[in-house]
Amino acid sequence: MGWAMPPAPPARARRGPASPARAAAPRPALSASPRTAAPRRRLRRWLGWLVQGLVFGGLGLFLLLLYFAWDLPRVDGVPQATRRPSVTLLAADGSMLATQGDLYGETVRLRDLPPALPAALISVEDRRFRHHWGIDPIGLARAAVANWRAGEVVQGGSTLTQQLAKNLFLTTERTTRRKVQEALLALWLERRFSKDQLLEIYLNRVYLGAGAYGVDAAARLFFGVPAKRVNLWQAAMLAGLPKAPSRLNPRASPDLAVSRASEVLEAMVATGAITQAQMEAELGRMRLPAPSSRQAGWFADWALEDLAETFPGNADLTLRATLNPRLQAHVEARLEALLAGPGARAGVTQGAVVALDASSGAVRAMAGGRDFRASQFNRATSARRQPGSAFKPFVYLAALEKGMQPEDEVPDGPLTLGAWSPGNGTWRPRGEISMEEALAQSVNTAAVRILFRAGGPKAAAEAARRLGVEGRFPNDASIALGTGEVTLLDLTAAYAAFANGGLRVTPFGIAGATATGAALPVPRPAPRRVVTPEDAAAMRRMLEAVVARGTGRAAALPGRSVAGKTGTTQDYRDAWFVGFAGTTVIGIWLGNDDGRPMDEVRGGSLPARLFHDVAEAGP
Known part of the structure; x- marks a missing residue:
C-alpha cells in the first residue's frame, strides 16, 4: 500500500509583512475629512458665482452703456457754433450801450493769449486738468466729501473736458442720463484732442454772460480790449464767469464780478500760478469801467424796437445811437435826486425825461422812469397821460393860423359852458389880456375863448396831430385844458417845430448802421414844414414869455434864451414842463403810476426846476 500525504489545512490570513508583490500595489486614496470638504465646496461655489457675476455684470454694463449711448449726438468732429445774429448798440461817443443776440469775438489761439488766462481757468475750474483722462475720480471724491460735510451741493466734480462736452453736444438738463453721456463724450474728446486743443476750444466757445461767447467777445464787451490784451485781474474775472455767467458778469452785477475775481486770484495763489504779492497788487488795481449809463435800458429798448423791419436779414449789426452818454448820466442823476428829495416829500414816485435835437429829432437822452431794474415800463414812450396846460400851445397855434396875433386881446373873466365852468386857480381877472399874457400865465378861461376863435x-386836435402828437382828444372845449392823452416823447417832439422854425421832426435813436463792415442805410423821415416860419416865431415868442414872466420862471437860465410851457392836471395827478434851450428840446413828466395825486406839485414847480437842471448841462 503506498503512503499518501494528508490534505492541507485551510489557509489562514497571515498577519506578517506583506509579500513583495502586495507591497508594490498602489494604496487606495484616503477620503477627505469632513473638516476640509465643506470649505472646498464653498470656495468652488464662490468662484462660480464670481465668474457668473463678471459675465452677467459685464453684459449688464454693456447694455447700460448701450442705453445711455443710444441717442448720443454725432461726434465726427467739433460742431460749428450755432448762434443768433448779434446787434451791438453804441452810444454817440462809441461806448457800448446794449447788445442783443450772441456775441462771438475773434477765434484766439492758446499761444496768443496771456498765460494768466488759461492758468486762471485751470486754477478755479479744474486743477488736475493736465493729469486726468476726462473724468477725475479724485475730484469727484473731493466734491462728494465737501458736499457731504456742507449738507448741500457746494462743489462740483465735473472736469473742464466734461463741461466742454456738455457745451458742445448736450443740453443743460440735470439728469443722470445727461451726466453719463457727458462722461462718455469727455472720454472721446480726450482721445480725439490734446489738452491744449481742448483748452483752446473751451476758451473760444464758453458762455460768459451778457450774450458773449468766448473770452475774446467777453473781454471786448466787459473791458473794451481783445482777449490777447487782458491783464491779470481781467483774466481772473473772465475765468470766474463760467460758474454763473448770467449772475456774475460785470454788466449784471459789478460787485459780484469783483468778488468772484478775487476768489480766482486766491485759487491761483493756491496752485502756484501767481504769488501772494501779485494777488494783492491785482486786488488794488481791480477797477471796472463805469457804464455809460445806468438807466439807458429804456432808450436801448425803444431804439431797437423795430429792428427786424428796419434791418432785415441775419447779418451781425453794429448800430450807432444818438444818445449822449454825458447828458444821459446827468438826466438820470438829477431825476433821482429830485425824486429822492423834494419829490418824496411831495408824494412823487415816478418821472420821465426826454431830450432831443430840435433840428433833426435825434434823441440825446431818455429816462423812462426812476429805476430800469425795478421797472422796464417806459413812461416816456408808452405812458399816455393828460398833458394839462402843456397842450395849450397847439390851441394857440390854431388861433395864429386863423389870423390872430400874440398882441390880440381876449377876455379872461369867468366862463360857463352848459354845466362846465373852467377855473383859473389863483388868477385874478383883469377884464382882457393879450394872447401872449394868457399863455404866459396859463389862464384857462382865456384859452377856452381862444379855442373857439381858432375853430x-x-x-x-388837427394842429397837434400835424406836429406829431398822436393821442385821444375830446371833441369838446376841455381839450383846451389838455384833457386828451399823450406820450411825453410825442409832446416833446412836437415842441421842436416851435424851436426850429416850423419843421416837424420824427424822434429817432439810430444814427448809423454797419453789417460785416459795410455801411447800411438808416431809413428816417426828413423834417418837413408843418408851420409857417412866421407862426413858429410867434409861438416861440409866447413860450419865451412863459419862462420870462409867467408860470415857468423856475426853468429860466441866466444869459440863455429859454422857452416852454407848464402843465398841471386835475388834483395834481400829472405835472409837466416841455420847452427848449438853444437847439435842445426837453420834456419832463412827474407823477405816480397809479394816478395818485401829488401834494400840490405844479408844472411850474418841480418839473420846471428839473428842466432847468437838465438844460444847464447843455446838449
Whole structure:
C-alpha cells in the first residue's frame, strides 16, 4: 500500500509583512475629512458665482452703456457754433450801450493769449486738468466729501473736458442720463484732442454772460480790449464767469464780478500760478469801467424796437445811437435826486425825461422812469397821460393860423359852458389880456375863448396831430385844458417845430448802421414844414414869455434864451414842463403810476426846476 500525504489545512490570513508583490500595489486614496470638504465646496461655489457675476455684470454694463449711448449726438468732429445774429448798440461817443443776440469775438489761439488766462481757468475750474483722462475720480471724491460735510451741493466734480462736452453736444438738463453721456463724450474728446486743443476750444466757445461767447467777445464787451490784451485781474474775472455767467458778469452785477475775481486770484495763489504779492497788487488795481449809463435800458429798448423791419436779414449789426452818454448820466442823476428829495416829500414816485435835437429829432437822452431794474415800463414812450396846460400851445397855434396875433386881446373873466365852468386857480381877472399874457400865465378861461376863435376842438386836435402828437382828444372845449392823452416823447417832439422854425421832426435813436463792415442805410423821415416860419416865431415868442414872466420862471437860465410851457392836471395827478434851450428840446413828466395825486406839485414847480437842471448841462 503506498503512503499518501494528508490534505492541507485551510489557509489562514497571515498577519506578517506583506509579500513583495502586495507591497508594490498602489494604496487606495484616503477620503477627505469632513473638516476640509465643506470649505472646498464653498470656495468652488464662490468662484462660480464670481465668474457668473463678471459675465452677467459685464453684459449688464454693456447694455447700460448701450442705453445711455443710444441717442448720443454725432461726434465726427467739433460742431460749428450755432448762434443768433448779434446787434451791438453804441452810444454817440462809441461806448457800448446794449447788445442783443450772441456775441462771438475773434477765434484766439492758446499761444496768443496771456498765460494768466488759461492758468486762471485751470486754477478755479479744474486743477488736475493736465493729469486726468476726462473724468477725475479724485475730484469727484473731493466734491462728494465737501458736499457731504456742507449738507448741500457746494462743489462740483465735473472736469473742464466734461463741461466742454456738455457745451458742445448736450443740453443743460440735470439728469443722470445727461451726466453719463457727458462722461462718455469727455472720454472721446480726450482721445480725439490734446489738452491744449481742448483748452483752446473751451476758451473760444464758453458762455460768459451778457450774450458773449468766448473770452475774446467777453473781454471786448466787459473791458473794451481783445482777449490777447487782458491783464491779470481781467483774466481772473473772465475765468470766474463760467460758474454763473448770467449772475456774475460785470454788466449784471459789478460787485459780484469783483468778488468772484478775487476768489480766482486766491485759487491761483493756491496752485502756484501767481504769488501772494501779485494777488494783492491785482486786488488794488481791480477797477471796472463805469457804464455809460445806468438807466439807458429804456432808450436801448425803444431804439431797437423795430429792428427786424428796419434791418432785415441775419447779418451781425453794429448800430450807432444818438444818445449822449454825458447828458444821459446827468438826466438820470438829477431825476433821482429830485425824486429822492423834494419829490418824496411831495408824494412823487415816478418821472420821465426826454431830450432831443430840435433840428433833426435825434434823441440825446431818455429816462423812462426812476429805476430800469425795478421797472422796464417806459413812461416816456408808452405812458399816455393828460398833458394839462402843456397842450395849450397847439390851441394857440390854431388861433395864429386863423389870423390872430400874440398882441390880440381876449377876455379872461369867468366862463360857463352848459354845466362846465373852467377855473383859473389863483388868477385874478383883469377884464382882457393879450394872447401872449394868457399863455404866459396859463389862464384857462382865456384859452377856452381862444379855442373857439381858432375853430374849435377839431382845429386844435388837427394842429397837434400835424406836429406829431398822436393821442385821444375830446371833441369838446376841455381839450383846451389838455384833457386828451399823450406820450411825453410825442409832446416833446412836437415842441421842436416851435424851436426850429416850423419843421416837424420824427424822434429817432439810430444814427448809423454797419453789417460785416459795410455801411447800411438808416431809413428816417426828413423834417418837413408843418408851420409857417412866421407862426413858429410867434409861438416861440409866447413860450419865451412863459419862462420870462409867467408860470415857468423856475426853468429860466441866466444869459440863455429859454422857452416852454407848464402843465398841471386835475388834483395834481400829472405835472409837466416841455420847452427848449438853444437847439435842445426837453420834456419832463412827474407823477405816480397809479394816478395818485401829488401834494400840490405844479408844472411850474418841480418839473420846471428839473428842466432847468437838465438844460444847464447843455446838449
